Amino acid sequence: MFIVAITGGIATGKTTVSKVFEENGIPVIDADKIAREIVQPGKPCWEKIREIFGDDMLLPNKEINRAALGRLIFSDKDLRMKLNKITHPVIHRAILKDVCKHFMSGRAWIVLDLPLLFETGILMDFIYKVITVSCDSETQLNRLLIRNELHPEDARKRIESQMPLEKKCEKSHFVIDNCGTIAETRAEALRILNLMNESKQHWRNRLSLLGFLFAILFSFYYLNKVFNIIPALNFKRT
Template identity: 55%
Template sequence: MFLIGLTGGISTGKSTVSKVFRESGVPVIDADAIARYVVEPGKPAWHKIKAAFGNSVIKADSGELDREVLGRIIFDDVDKRRILNEITHPEIHRIVYKEVIKCFFLGHNFVVLDLPLLFETGIMLNLMHKIITVTCEEDIQLTRLMDRNHLSEADAKKRIKQQMPLEQKCNQSHFVIENSGTLQDTEEQTLKILSVLQDSNQHWKIRGVIFATAAILFSSIAWILNYKYKFISTN
């Protein structure tokens, strides 16, 4: 099994591409969904965030994180953003790795990892066999973000600037999906990439390496145990 990194900029349309993969039977591990899960009330990350940022980021009625308040704090302060990342990223990556292993044992040829900050963090970058970046025109991205998150133009621009420029991400990717046009156009681009990935035999190579390594490991353990047994028997 090999890993496909799906990334892009905020509000460029990664969820649209993820949906096409899912509907085609490809497992997609969504880092954003996991990020929301790890900060649910009572979770370890939730307690750490409350301790680091105070009760102002917690909704009094439900105990959930007030994402709007927290967003304003971290996007105005680099150090606060770093603190939040140090709290949440280890929890997120732990679950991502767990899901990847599950997909491997279920026999999937490859899995798509929806990682918005793949390039920014660099943590899982070297594990990706291929990288797909979803991009769109700047004015479209800005409008989508303003509409989706109910942000002012200034706040939306500030959030976009916190991420690596889309051009740089595209230059470092194996595939680029241009999502400025129609939904059908985006779906067609995604299906073409899917066809290329399905034709790849990379998953057999990786499985072969893993099974060969496991065989060597078990053989070594068996030899050691057999040697110890003979040693004990002769003494």
């Protein structure tokens, strides 16, 4: 199995691209979805957020007031780091668990939708290809203003908290320019999907893993022969 990662900036259109893969039968691990699930009322992350940020960050139904918390952490880097220390380890464990589940199921490849891929560096050594969904800064800002109903200054703070899109594009294997129509974006995503379906990388990965396991077993067998690591078992009659 191999992993294809989708990243980009806030409001650049990652979800649109992820849906194309999902609709075509490719499993998508969505970090944002996991992030929402782990802060539901009563969950350990919810308890820690309430403890650190107070009940002012809760809605009447006890859910996290994401708008209020967002305004707070994007105005204070230290508070943003505190929140990340609460949520990121839990998100990363959930992602690793899902990756292992798909590997054991025999999937050829999967997609990891992770906005902060380059910022966190999670699984970078295991990712085969990276897709960055990009658009120009004006389009990004306008989409964010409309989607989240933010004040322009708050929207800019959220955008600036992430790695610049230009740098993400430079580090990627594919870049999808999402300034055009949805049909154009979907067509480019389908092109990449077809390329990945044609790839034999999953076989190379599995053969490499089998070779690694064989090397371990052979080394263990050889050491046992030379140094008698595992002594012969003596069974006594009772």
